[in-house]
Amino acid sequence: MASSATAAPLSGIRVVEIATFVAAPAAGALLADMGAEVIKMEVPGGELIRHTRPRHNGFGSDFEGSPQFEMENRGKQSLTLDLNNPAARHALLKVIDGADVVLTNMLPGRCRRFGIDPEHLREERPELIYASLTGYGTSGEEADSPSFDYAALWARTGMMDLTRDPGAVPAFLRPGVGDHSAALSLVCGILAALRVRDAGGGGQVIDVSLLQTGLYLQGNDLAQTLATGNPPPMHDRTAPRNPLWNHYATGDERWVMLVMIESQRYWGAFTRAIRRPELEHDPRFEGPVERYRQNRELVKILDAVFALRSLAEWEDELAGHGVIWSPVRRLEETLLDPQVRTMGYFRTVDHPELGTFETVGPPLQMSEHAMPANLPAPGLGADSLAVLRAAGLDEAEAAAALASVPTPGKS
Numbered sequence: 001m002a003s004s005a006t007a008a009p010l011s012g013i014r015v016v017e018i019a020t021f022v023a024a025p026a027a028g029a030l031l032a033d034m035g036a037e038v039i040k041m042e043v044p045g046g047e048l049i050r051h052t053r054p055r056h057n058g059f060g061s062d063f064e065g066s067p068q069f070e071m072e073n074r075g076k077q078s079l080t081l082d083l084n085n086p087a088a089r090h091a092l093l094k095v096i097d098g099a100d101v102v103l104t105n106m107l108p109g110r111c112r113r114f115g116i117d118p119e120h121l122r123e124e125r126p127e128l129i130y131a132s133l134t135g136y137g138t139s140g141e142e143a144d145s146p147s148f149d150y151a152a153l154w155a156r157t158g159m160m161d162l163t164r165d166p167g168a169v170p171a172f173l174r175p176g177v178g179d180h181s182a183a184l185s186l187v188c189g190i191l192a193a194l195r196v197r198d199a200g201g202g203g204q205v206i207d208v209s210l211l212q213t214g215l216y217l218q219g220n221d222l223a224q225t226l227a228t229g230n231p232p233p234m235h236d237r238t239a240p241r242n243p244l245w246n247h248y249a250t251g252d253e254r255w256v257m258l259v260m261i262e263s264q265r266y267w268g269a270f271t272r273a274i275r276r277p278e279l280e281h282d283p284r285f286e287g288p289v290e291r292y293r294q295n296r297e298l299v300k301i302l303d304a305v306f307a308l309r310s311l312a313e314w315e316d317e318l319a320g321h322g323v324i325w326s327p328v329r330r331l332e333e334t335l336l337d338p339q340v341r342t343m344g345y346f347r348t349v350d351h352p353e354l355g356t357f358e359t360v361g362p363p364l365q366m367s368e369h370a371m372p373a374n375l376p377a378p379g380l381g382a383d384s385l386a387v388l389r390a391a392g393l394d395e396a397e398a399a400a401a402l403a404s405v406p407t408p409g410k411s
Contacts, residue, residue, distance in 0.1 A: 006368040008035020013194065015039065015101040017076070018092075018116065020047040022179035023149070023210070024105040024133045025072040027186035031101075032075040033362045033371040039095060039387055040076045043083075044405045046380040057175075065354040068176065073377035074349070074359070079388070080381030082404040083114045091401035094391040096121060096128075100197075101190055105133040109144040118205045129193040131186050131206040138207050149178025153214035162221065166234050182213045184363070243291055243298045244270060247328065254311035255328035256318075263288050266323050273321035274305050351376045381405060 013036040017028040025040070032038045042050075050069045054061045079095065081088040093115065096102055102121065104111065111117040111132075118130040132138060135147025154160045154173040163171045189206035197203055215222060221232040233241075240246045244260035244267070260266040264287065271280040279285055279301070284294045291298055309317065311327055318325055334340055347361040354376075361373045384405070388398040 008369055009366070010034040010036035010194075013037070013101065014099045015103055016092075016096050016099040017041065018102065018104040018106055019133070020105065021049055021148075022068070022072055022176045023182040024103055024131075024186065026176075026180055026183035027131070027133075027190070028076060028103055029072050029074050029373075030183065030187050030362055031103075031190065032375075033373050034369065036101075038076040039079050039099075039383070040073060040378070041079045041081055041092060041095075042380060044080055046080075050377075050380065063354075063357075065351065065357075067357070067359065070349065070351070070354075070377045071359050074373060075375035076378055077383035077387060078378035078381055079384050080405045081384075081401060085401070085404050087397065087400035087403065088405075089114055089116075091388055091391070091393055091397065092116065094393060095387060097125070098391055099128070100194070101129045101131060103131045103133075103186065103190070107134065107144045107146065108132070108138050122203060122205070126202045127197060128203045129190060129197065129206065130203070131190050131193075132208070133182060133186060134207075134209045136211045137209045147210060149173065149176075149182070149210050149214075152210035153178035153182070153217070156211060157214035157218060159214055159218050162218070162232065162234065164234070166236050178210060178214065178217075180363075181217055182208055182210055185213055185216075238299055239295050240299065241292055241295070242288065243295050243302060246299065246302075248302055248306040250309060250311045250314055251307050252310040256306060256311065256314055257326045257328055259324045259326070263291065267291075269321050270323050273318050273323055274302075275317070276301075276305060347372065347374045349374050349376055 010031060013031070015028060015031050015036050015038045017025065017038055017040045019025050019028065019040075020042075028038045028040065049072075050066055052066050052068070054063050054067065081092055083089055083092065096116070102116070102118075104116070106114075106116070108117065112120075118132070122128050122130060134143065135152040136142035136145055150173050155170075160170045160173070185208045186206065189208060193204050193206055224230075225232060237246050242261070242263050244258050244263040247255050247257045249255055258270075260270065267286075268280045271277050283290070285291050285298055306314065315327060329337070335346075340346065343365075345361050346358045348356060349359050350356050359373070362371050365371070384402055385398060388401060393401065
């Protein structure tokens with residue numbers, strides 16, 4: 001259990017987030033989980049994801065909030081500004097003057113247009129840490145090309161093409177998967193930059209792109225391709241290089257995933273777990289080379305074996321044998337996963353308008369800081385006036401900055 005007497009790791013750190021959608025806001029949420037004060041700047045009317053409801057994404061629900069916006073923006077303050085208004089741009093610069101970190105996914109050209117690019121900001125404050133998330137990087141012909149993780153991280157890098165069975169169409173990425181990976185890179189860079197600054201160094205620019213994140217995520221294959229010049233082979237479940245690193249259908253049309261990469265270490269226990277001990281010393285399969293050479297035959301045998309029982313029955317059969325495997329769960333089944341519940345990976349939010357609901361917690365736990373991650377996202381513009389006053393704007397300046405912004409409303 002975390003000690004309540006221990007200060008949050010980022011207590012006293014102020015972050016100004018100028019970002020939409022997922023990757024950069026997710027990084028902001030993690031910084032808030034660690035105790036940073038995060039001020040989220042939004043456009044008048046709010047960003048699209050704030051207004052997206054589960055029913056818009058095909059969920060059969062009348063939930064009137066945006067669960068994904070709540071997750072990515074928990075514990076922040078909301079400042080609404082129209083940067084086309086010169087007074088609003090002046091106000092944002094005043095807010096940034098009191099910040100340790102600027103976090104943005106605004107395209108570099110737009111940042112320069114509004115005077116919030118790193119060169120301009122750090123000329124005045126070299127100690128500022130500026131974290132940028134782009135699709136393709138901050139230089140080159142595509143620096144100002146808009147993107148999402150589906151394009152820059154998934155399709156562009158070759159990952160979409162590789163993640164499928166031979167002959168199948170390319171796989172479709174689920175929302176936010178690449179963005180959350182990029183968010184972790186942003187947080188890692190920001191924390192390292194804070195460490196350098198606190199040790200007496202200056203600030204610096206953190207540059208994270210979805211393209212670079214995608215290359216890193218498939219680094220195992222890509223490193224081998226770079227070294228050899230050869231493309232990676234696709235996984236063929238009917239003829240895998242290691243039949244114990246493969247997936248098999250159960251009798252109720254569910255799946256099990258075997259992940260015994262050191263196959264010889266687990267071969268004997270596995271044959272006993274599936275009640276086929278005679279296979280252990282079968283000369284066709286007794287070593288990894290033999291299993292590779294006879295992979296199609298062994299897969300046919302294992303297909304027939306796993307088809308004999310349901311997934312639930314296989315969970316009972318495989319338990320206690322020390323083999324590495326997992327049931328292929330449906331997403332809704334994870335809600336009741338006892339290990340997930342034991343570890344507290346989901347958190348409960350008590351929202352002033354939406355009531356009580358569960359959300360996904362941060363991807364790490366700290367022994368001395370609880371990171372409850374259970375605060376609601378702010379209402380649109382709910383903190384605008386307080387943030388501007390704290391930045392030193394007088395009433396007239398604040399009024400001018402907010403002149404084109406509607407009265408704060410509900411999220």
